[in-house]
Amino acid sequence: MATQVIVLNGGSSSGKSGIVRCLQAVLPDPWLAAAIDSLVEAMPASLRSSSAGIDFAADGGVQVGSQFRELEAAWMEGVAAMARAGARVIVDDVFLGGAASQQRWQKALGGLEVLWVGVRCEASVAAGREVARGDRGRGMAASQAEMVHRGVVYDLEVDTTHTESLECARAVAARVG
Amino acid sequence: MATQVIVLNGGSSSGKSGIVRCLQAVLPDPWLAAAIDSLVEAMPASLRSSSAGIDFAADGGVQVGSQFRELEAAWMEGVAAMARAGARVIVDDVFLGGAASQQRWQKALGGLEVLWVGVRCEASVAAGREVARGDRGRGMAASQAEMVHRGVVYDLEVDTTHTESLECARAVAARVG
Amino acid sequence: MATQVIVLNGGSSSGKSGIVRCLQAVLPDPWLAAAIDSLVEAMPASLRSSSAGIDFAADGGVQVGSQFRELEAAWMEGVAAMARAGARVIVDDVFLGGAASQQRWQKALGGLEVLWVGVRCEASVAAGREVARGDRGRGMAASQAEMVHRGVVYDLEVDTTHTESLECARAVAARVG
Amino acid sequence: MATQVIVLNGGSSSGKSGIVRCLQAVLPDPWLAAAIDSLVEAMPASLRSSSAGIDFAADGGVQVGSQFRELEAAWMEGVAAMARAGARVIVDDVFLGGAASQQRWQKALGGLEVLWVGVRCEASVAAGREVARGDRGRGMAASQAEMVHRGVVYDLEVDTTHTESLECARAVAARVG
Numbered sequence: 220m221a222t223q224v225i226v227l228n229g230g231s232s233s234g235k236s237g238i239v240r241c242l243q244a245v246l247p248d249p250w251l252a253a254a255i256d257s258l259v260e261a262m263p264a265s266l267r268s269s270s271a272g273i274d275f276a277a278d279g280g281v282q283v284g285s286q287f288r289e290l291e292a293a294w295m296e297g298v299a300a301m302a303r304a305g306a307r308v309i310v311d312d313v314f315l316g317g318a319a320s321q322q323r324w325q326k327a328l329g330g331l332e333v334l335w336v337g338v339r340c341e342a343s344v345a346a347g348r349e350v351a352r353g354d355r356g357r358g359m360a361a362s363q364a365e366m367v368h369r370g371v372v373y374d375l376e377v378d379t380t381h382t383e384s385l386e387c388a389r390a391v392a393a394r395v396g
Numbered sequence: 397m398a399t400q401v402i403v404l405n406g407g408s409s410s411g412k413s414g415i416v417r418c419l420q421a422v423l424p425d426p427w428l429a430a431a432i433d434s435l436v437e438a439m440p441a442s443l444r445s446s447s448a449g450i451d452f453a454a455d456g457g458v459q460v461g462s463q464f465r466e467l468e469a470a471w472m473e474g475v476a477a478m479a480r481a482g483a484r485v486i487v488d489d490v491f492l493g494g495a496a497s498q499q500r501w502q503k504a505l506g507g508l509e510v511l512w513v514g515v516r517c518e519a520s521v522a523a524g525r526e527v528a529r530g531d532r533g534r535g536m537a538a539s540q541a542e543m544v545h546r547g548v549v550y551d552l553e554v555d556t557t558h559t560e561s562l563e564c565a566r567a568v569a570a571r572v573g
Numbered sequence: 574m575a576t577q578v579i580v581l582n583g584g585s586s587s588g589k590s591g592i593v594r595c596l597q598a599v600l601p602d603p604w605l606a607a608a609i610d611s612l613v614e615a616m617p618a619s620l621r622s623s624s625a626g627i628d629f630a631a632d633g634g635v636q637v638g639s640q641f642r643e644l645e646a647a648w649m650e651g652v653a654a655m656a657r658a659g660a661r662v663i664v665d666d667v668f669l670g671g672a673a674s675q676q677r678w679q680k681a682l683g684g685l686e687v688l689w690v691g692v693r694c695e696a697s698v699a700a701g702r703e704v705a706r707g708d709r710g711r712g713m714a715a716s717q718a719e720m721v722h723r724g725v726v727y728d729l730e731v732d733t734t735h736t737e738s739l740e741c742a743r744a745v746a747a748r749v750g
Numbered sequence: 751m752a753t754q755v756i757v758l759n760g761g762s763s764s765g766k767s768g769i770v771r772c773l774q775a776v777l778p779d780p781w782l783a784a785a786i787d788s789l790v791e792a793m794p795a796s797l798r799s800s801s802a803g804i805d806f807a808a809d810g811g812v813q814v815g816s817q818f819r820e821l822e823a824a825w826m827e828g829v830a831a832m833a834r835a836g837a838r839v840i841v842d843d844v845f846l847g848g849a850a851s852q853q854r855w856q857k858a859l860g861g862l863e864v865l866w867v868g869v870r871c872e873a874s875v876a877a878g879r880e881v882a883r884g885d886r887g888r889g890m891a892a893s894q895a896e897m898v899h900r901g902v903v904y905d906l907e908v909d910t911t912h913t914e915s916l917e918c919a920r921a922v923a924a925r926v927g
Contacts (some may be wrong), residue, residue: 223573237882243440244881249449249463251471252438261429263420264707272426273551286426294428306470347916350775351768355620381912385878414705421704441884524739527598528591530795558735562701597794603803603817605825616784617774626780640780647783647837652830660824739752 229338279358318370405516456535495547633712672724810889847900
């Protein structure tokens with residue numbers, strides 16, 4: 220059956236969004252990107268630094284509150300509805316809750332053909348790329364590198380530590396039905 | 397009944413996104429922004445300059461093709477699903493098709509409580525703001541200023557020609573149930 | 574004598590950068606923009622939140638330290654050198670020190686033909702535009718609106734409270750020799 | 751003698767700006783970034799798509815005209831003046847003219863202690879990173895990969911093909927006097 224949703228999960232600075240853009244370039248059909256970063260951008264500015272919303276600590280820790288969770292749950296339903304309406308969607312997320320995050324997506328995406336992809340990157344390399352980007356708080360990459368994969372089950376894993384985004388995207392594309 | 401979706405329609409550089417941010421700041425509950433510009437960003441780069449996708453002409457004209465229409469239709473379903481799942485959503489769109497665009501939204505948002513808002517700005521003023529932004533092709537503001545409102549029915553209209561975004565947002569917020 | 578440098582001074586969200594882009598569009602010769610915001614972007618990330626660099630307080634207050642001052646002084650010399658080498662330059666600055674800031678520029682720009690322009694905006698309106706932008710800390714617009722003009726002498730003042738950027742730019746352009 | 755200017759030269763998508771941010775993070779003193787991309791941003795919008803300014807062809811070719819050259823020459827003088835005034839500066843440039851571009855910088859930076867760094871990246875890898883970025887015209891990376899290094903003499907070369915930005919930055923930092 221044809222893949223309807225590709226879910227990429229990985230820590231901050233693991234290279235997910237680069238893989239998304241390469242997937243959009245190499246897949247023959249048009250795929251829509253749905254990134255958790257875009258959801259955060261779509262929230263009121265006040266939620267981007269609040270305990271009810273999402274809070275980025277100085278050490279790289281990220282805490283989300285009840286209002287964030289409610290909007291995120293509705294967003295997941297929206298992404299599922301886009302796919303059911305015929306759009307091919309690539310989700311770019313950070314499973315802060317590991318297996319529990321995957322279960323939330325599995326519930327929202329029920330009945331859809333999903334390809335689950337883990338995007339790994341060695342913590343020290345991701346931390347270096349965080350410095351090179353310059354637009355992220357220091358510490359997120361290292362603190363999330365292992366945590367987001369705990370208990371998560373994938374169809375495929377790619378590792379950007381020594382592999383370019385485009386090559387990772389080609390490996391994912393080869394698994395798209 | 398409580399408003400679930402606010403739809404802002406207006407031409408390029410009419411000031412919609414500023415009103416969205418002000419609405420997010422003045423409304424007591426958290427509202428999510430769903431902007432047509434973000435949809436365009438979420439599409440493959442190849443669709444952003446193609447006849448099947450969206451094409452920006454040198455004179456400010458905008459043409460959309462079949463692949464754009466398909467992704468847009470699925471996005472509308474997704475926005476509706478987010479609202480049905482409990483998120484309050486502010487749509488920020490440019491009705492290139494006027495009344496026909498509104499009908500597509502009406503169909504997608506069926507059963508939801510929607511506040512329709514027209515965002516007007518005199519063509520010459522919008523054209524000047526287009527120059528001041530510097531990130532948009534010249535001519536879009538003027539060509540869209542009247543066109544996008546043709547045949548569209550609103551609950552409320554605001555005009556940014558002589559009224560600040562925050563004041564417009566307060567007028568809209570006063571009508572939110 | 575031909576104007577070599579235009580210095581725009583105004584508080585945060587007073588509309589300076591929009592006027593710069595309009596000036597670049599309406600002036601017949603090519604003019605280069607030199608913005609204090611770009612200087613801050615060019616500094617190491619660590620200086621953008623440090624007492625030795627530049628520190629943005631939660632109430633909108635801005636403090637700059639010794640390392641910021643040193644880089645800023647060198648930048649002023651660089652801007653002057655660009656103008657002496659034949660580039661026409663539009664400076665977009667926030668005179669946190671009022672008259673003292675102007676004196677630093679006067680010293681750096683010695684021998685050049687400078688047009689000094691004050692960009693004013695009523696504090697309440699600038700504060701509303703700060704909300705509409707959504708990318709600046711709240712409070713900067715209001716706290717800087719009057720402060721940056723204290724003791725500063727201008728060739729020309731424009732006020733964006735009720736006048737569009739393009740119209741302000743035309744008023745400035747009419748004074749460029 | 752202490753290094754006053756670091757000049758990084760490399761093709762589009764070779765990884766220069768990531769190395770700049772890492773250098774700013776690892777060097778003990780504050781260094782200012784001066785990027786050719788920022789110069790292009792500082793020019794009038796009309797020059798960014800004109801034969802007198804800078805023109806990006808569909809095949810990745812870049813042509814610059816007389817007005818661009820004049821502003822660029824003045825910018826080089828400005829960068830040199832910043833360094834002479836005491837700022838440590840990292841230049842991030844693309845030597846479209848190879849050795850001739852280096853000679854222009856050598857003339858502007860006369861008397862200053864300069865560290866010349868070549869940033870290499872295999873054309874095929876740079877082309878893949880161009881796709882992953884998604885914000886650059888396709889073809890620039892491949893067409894510039896070799897061309898920009900022709901006849902240029904370096905104190906040090908780094909290659910981002912298999913080496914992370916942070917590691918490259920550490921190699922450069924070790925040579926800073």
